[in-house]
Amino acid sequence: MSLDMFIQHLFNALTLGSLYGLIAIGYTMVYGILRLINFAHGDIFMLGAYFVFFGVTLTKLPWGIAVVLAVALSALCGTVIDRIAYRPLRDAPRISALISAIGVSFFIENLGLVVFTGLPKPVYRPDWLVEVINLGNIRILPLALIVPAIAFALVMGLLWIVYKTKPGLAMRSISKDIETTRLMGVSVDKIIALTFGLGSALAAASGIMWALRYPQIHPFMGVFPGFKAFIAAVLGGIGSIQGAMIGGMLLGLIEIMAVAFFPALSGYRDAFAFILLIVILLMKPTGLMGEKLEEKV
Amino acid sequence: MKTPNKNRDLTLTTAAVGLLLVFLWWANGHLDNYKIQVLNLIAINSILALSLNLIYGFTGMFSLGHAGFMAIGAYVSSLLILPPVQKEMIYILQPLIWPFSVLQAPFFIAVLAGGFAAALLGLVIAIPVLRLGGDYLGIATLGFAEIIRVVFTNLTPITNGALGLKGIPNYANIWWNYGWCLLTLFFLIRLINSNFGNVLKAIRDDEIAARAMGINTFKYRVVSFSIGAFFAGIGGALMASLITTIDPKMFSFLLTFNVLMIVVAGGLGSLTGSIIGSAVITVLLEWLRFVENPIDIGSFHLDGIPGMRMVIFSLLLILIILFRREGIMGMREFSWDSLISRFSRGGEAR
Amino acid sequence: MSANPPVLETKEVTIRFGGLTAVSNFNISVPKGSIVGLIGPNGAGKTTCFNIITGFYKPTQGEVFLEGKPITGLPPHKVCEEGIARTFQNIRLFYNETVLQNVMIGGFVRQKSHWWMPPLMIPSCTREERELRETAMALLDSVGLGKLAGEISSALPYGAQRRLEIARALATKPKFLLLDEPAAGMNPQESQELMDFIKRIRTDFDLTILLIEHDMKVVMGVCEHIWVLDYGILIAEGNPEQIRTNPKVIEAYLGEEATQNA
Numbered sequence: 018m019s020l021d022m023f024i025q026h027l028f029n030a031l032t033l034g035s036l037y038g039l040i041a042i043g044y045t046m047v048y049g050i051l052r053l054i055n056f057a058h059g060d061i062f063m064l065g066a067y068f069v070f071f072g073v074t075l076t077k078l079p080w081g082i083a084v085v086l087a088v089a090l091s092a093l094c095g096t097v098i099d100r101i102a103y104r105p106l107r108d109a110p111r112i113s114a115l116i117s118a119i120g121v122s123f124f125i126e127n128l129g130l131v132v133f134t135g136l137p138k139p140v141y142r143p144d145w146l147v148e149v150i151n152l153g154n155i156r157i158l159p160l161a162l163i164v165p166a167i168a169f170a171l172v173m174g175l176l177w178i179v180y181k182t183k184p185g186l187a188m189r190s191i192s193k194d195i196e197t198t199r200l201m202g203v204s205v206d207k208i209i210a211l212t213f214g215l216g217s218a219l220a221a222a223s224g225i226m227w228a229l230r231y232p233q234i235h236p237f238m239g240v241f242p243g244f245k246a247f248i249a250a251v252l253g254g255i256g257s258i259q260g261a262m263i264g265g266m267l268l269g270l271i272e273i274m275a276v277a278f279f280p281a282l283s284g285y286r287d288a289f290a291f292i293l294l295i296v297i298l299l300m301k302p303t304g305l306m307g308e309k310l311e312e313k314v
Numbered sequence: 315m316k317t318p319n320k321n322r323d324l325t326l327t328t329a330a331v332g333l334l335l336v337f338l339w340w341a342n343g344h345l346d347n348y349k350i351q352v353l354n355l356i357a358i359n360s361i362l363a364l365s366l367n368l369i370y371g372f373t374g375m376f377s378l379g380h381a382g383f384m385a386i387g388a389y390v391s392s393l394l395i396l397p398p399v400q401k402e403m404i405y406i407l408q409p410l411i412w413p414f415s416v417l418q419a420p421f422f423i424a425v426l427a428g429g430f431a432a433a434l435l436g437l438v439i440a441i442p443v444l445r446l447g448g449d450y451l452g453i454a455t456l457g458f459a460e461i462i463r464v465v466f467t468n469l470t471p472i473t474n475g476a477l478g479l480k481g482i483p484n485y486a487n488i489w490w491n492y493g494w495c496l497l498t499l500f501f502l503i504r505l506i507n508s509n510f511g512n513v514l515k516a517i518r519d520d521e522i523a524a525r526a527m528g529i530n531t532f533k534y535r536v537v538s539f540s541i542g543a544f545f546a547g548i549g550g551a552l553m554a555s556l557i558t559t560i561d562p563k564m565f566s567f568l569l570t571f572n573v574l575m576i577v578v579a580g581g582l583g584s585l586t587g588s589i590i591g592s593a594v595i596t597v598l599l600e601w602l603r604f605v606e607n608p609i610d611i612g613s614f615h616l617d618g619i620p621g622m623r624m625v626i627f628s629l630l631l632i633l634i635i636l637f638r639r640e641g642i643m644g645m646r647e648f649s650w651d652s653l654i655s656r657f658s659r660g661g662e663a664r
Numbered sequence: 665m666s667a668n669p670p671v672l673e674t675k676e677v678t679i680r681f682g683g684l685t686a687v688s689n690f691n692i693s694v695p696k697g698s699i700v701g702l703i704g705p706n707g708a709g710k711t712t713c714f715n716i717i718t719g720f721y722k723p724t725q726g727e728v729f730l731e732g733k734p735i736t737g738l739p740p741h742k743v744c745e746e747g748i749a750r751t752f753q754n755i756r757l758f759y760n761e762t763v764l765q766n767v768m769i770g771g772f773v774r775q776k777s778h779w780w781m782p783p784l785m786i787p788s789c790t791r792e793e794r795e796l797r798e799t800a801m802a803l804l805d806s807v808g809l810g811k812l813a814g815e816i817s818s819a820l821p822y823g824a825q826r827r828l829e830i831a832r833a834l835a836t837k838p839k840f841l842l843l844d845e846p847a848a849g850m851n852p853q854e855s856q857e858l859m860d861f862i863k864r865i866r867t868d869f870d871l872t873i874l875l876i877e878h879d880m881k882v883v884m885g886v887c888e889h890i891w892v893l894d895y896g897i898l899i900a901e902g903n904p905e906q907i908r909t910n911p912k913v914i915e916a917y918l919g920e921e922a923t924q925n926a
């Protein structure tokens with residue numbers, strides 16, 4: 018493989034990795050607080066993409082406004098799901114909320130099928146996004162630069178919220194000890210709603226960029242990116258925002274490079290993430306960066 | 315303790331099974347093909363639900379890998395019952411490799427082989443993943459099922475890849491399906507009501523206490539998981555022969571979701587619940603097809619709505635989890651005693 | 665002390681959790697047939713010692729012997745097989761199961777038949793299960809829970825749950841029984857009954873018993889020998905009278921009260 022090719026693959030990996038990372042953050046934040054794998058998270062990613070699609074094609078909104086509205090609407094969906102399907106189960110056995118989440122996921126996907134139909138829709142992309150830039154022999158799309166840049170900016174914004182604001186402090190405190198935080202007078206439910214909102218907003222942003230990068234949307238488009246992003250979150254150590262982003266990058270890199278170096282494996286691409294997950298869980302159940310939790314007898 | 319009624323119970327059970335057989339014989343002769351198909355699905359879904367209930371409801375291992383075991387059972391058994399000529403015809407992309415190209419077995423042996431293959435895979439998977447608990451186990455087993463699916467899509471010389479297998483002999487008639495269903499039920503009732511069953515429930519209730527009581531919890535989790543995988547494989551094998559066409563896409567997470575739904579609706583930790591759940595959910599799923607078919611009311615034409623069936627179905631699961639988590643039966647089981655006392659109490663009330 | 669050979673012996677057992685040394689240099693030797701106590705303020709490391717003996721924790725250093733045989737590092741189920749049974753500070757019953765089932769589960773460790781035998785209706789297995797059920801019933805009768813055999817264990821009153829947990833441990837046919845705060849949450853009359861009960865099972869089941877207890881009346885009432893643990897270190901041992909008057913022990917307990925009042 019030539020160096021040029023390699024660099025081109027690297028950019029692809031960077032794009033894919035940032036998209037996985039953005040979704041993974043939502044998983045990691047929710048799991049960090051509620052110990053819940055939010056199965057429906059990948060479907061918020063799908064909704065984000067559809068909202069923009071409808072905003073632009075049906076209501077002829079300008080791109081910028083459509084994106085902002087879509088992200089806000091997706092964030093709302095995330096919090097509504099929590100309110101209806103998860104919050105009543107806070108005191109139930111942990112797996113109950115997980116089953117509810119699986120139900121919500123199938124619900125959204127099939128509602129998508131009903132409302133949007135199952136036909137994949139082509140996505141119209143503004144020309145300037147896809148005009149190939151030639152850097153010597155390397156050909157890249159502006160998207161390959163824009164996506165990682167936006168992802169980076171979003172993560173910085175999120176880290177600012179989590180580490181520099183009061184709600185962020187409450188979030189971190191809940192993830193350490195939910196009961197004590199409640200006793201200190203923090204409105205735990207509101208903070209959890211905020212967590213779902215932020216995570217969903219990032220997933221929607223990822224979905225929108227995904228639709229631009231791989232210009233086709235359909236109601237089940239969130240399933241595999243969702244699974245994989247969860248795996249990325251585990252890879253990075255569940256509960257850690259930076260970890261989720263790093264896990265996403267790593268997974269993107271592995272998927273793109275494995276297929277680039279061993280084209281024969283391309284059919285197995287969707288299995289890599291799962292194999293990785295199982296290896297990780299077996300070697301270090303808390304992820305690459307997670308801390309060890311001893312079982313107390 | 316229960317000796318006084320043992321003979322009575324045995325008689326009643328034999329009578330009930332006899333009645334079921336008479337009903338099936340009648341149904342086989344008088345009902346249309348569609349209704350018989352639904353009856354067959356109830357039997358197969360019961361096998362699947364019972365096996366998942368053993369793993370999750372009785373042993374407390376949240377497994378989302380059922381579709382994977384079903385796939386193994388379906389492919390192994392189908393390869394054994396497909397005639398060599400048929401195999402040569404359907405493997406267009408790459409020929410089926412030896413010895414699968416010539417291997418043949420009677421249906422019973424083929425289904426059994428499917429079950430054992432699934433159990434073997436269950437064993438191989440269990441040893442690494444059962445060290446995990448709770449949701450991580452769920453996601454790891456889901457991962458394994460997806461890996462199996464991807465492997466089957468790519469292993470063209472054995473599985474015929476994405477094209478799948480067509481024209482599988484339709485041996486799985488009502489007698490085979492209900493025969494296997496009763497066998498499964500008998501096996502699991504005996505198992506669950508033995509002290510070994512108590513041990514599985516102990517592991518579910520409090521693993522730490524179980525270990526302190528001298529139970530090698532890991533070993534018995536593996537055993538339970540493999541038995542569950544075995545019957546999932548049986549279910550998959552029967553399913554393949556019932557619908558005569560399989561491909562890797564069929565064995566997606568949706569299939570596991572359906573079985574999970576039955577188990578949850580019927581009641582986690584209740585064999586009775588799984589049987590009732592299978593009947594109710596299977597019929598409901600079939601009945602819900604009407605929302606996806608076009609309807610004509612007078613001059614009014616409504617197009618069918620694809621996806622609506624699963625919308626209602628998943629909504630139902632959410633509602634059950636939110637408002638009736640114990641499902642239909644909770645952890646209770648059917649017993650003749652409770653049935654009789656209910657009747658006699660009903661009589662007194664009047 | 666050395667009249668009987670020791671059933672249990674620990675040699676320089678030490679365990680560290682990260683930076684915290686929870687137990688250090690723990691040496692005890694429990695004579696056969698005795699009832700002995702382990703006391704100390706909250707957080708002293710008593711339960712941790714139980715967890716080490718029963719195989720739930722692996723000691724950082726040191727060894728544990730049962731009748732002279734090293735059992736250090738064996739997994740909990742092997743330790744139970746060797747003949748050590750225990751109860752838990754926070755009762756841990758199989759709450760969805762009946763009282764009888766709880767005890768039968770305790771008997772499983774001595775069961776010879778295999779899991780595949782019940783479905784195949786192997787006669788030897790059916791016989792063994794029937795015997796197991798009968799033994800379990802007899803055991804329940806002997807601890808006064810016979811009438812409750814069919815109840816779901818979570819429905820039992822607190823005192824009966826404690827008793828059931830002990831019965832379940834006895835069903836494993838132990839040589840050595842560990843009780844973690846068996847009198848916790850009991851009123852004086854219940855504690856008195858418990859003391860009689862502990863003495864009785866020692867004779868009836870030919871046991872050696874080590875118990876952790878905060879209720880001094882119980883400790884002084886049943887224990888022949890007592891070890892005192894403070895911050896993971898053994899600070900005293902002796903018979904009840906010696907412990908009662910030991911200034912170090914008084915200090916350790918007064919220290920606890922002082923911090924509690926602060």
Ligand SMILES: Nc1ncnc2c1ncn2[C@@H]1O[C@H](COP(=O)(O)OP(=O)(O)O)[C@@H](O)[C@H]1O
Pocket residue numbers: 311312313314681684686704705706707708709710711712713
């Ligand atoms: N698994 C563990 N990880 C970390 N610290 C532990 C663990 N188990 C016990 N400890 C610590 O060891 C100390 C002794 O605890 P414990 O043995 O429960 O005390 P007690 O004497 O009250 O039974 C405590 O400080 C406790 O926090």
Ligand SMILES: [Mg+2]
Pocket residue numbers: 710711712753
């Ligand atoms: Mg303690």
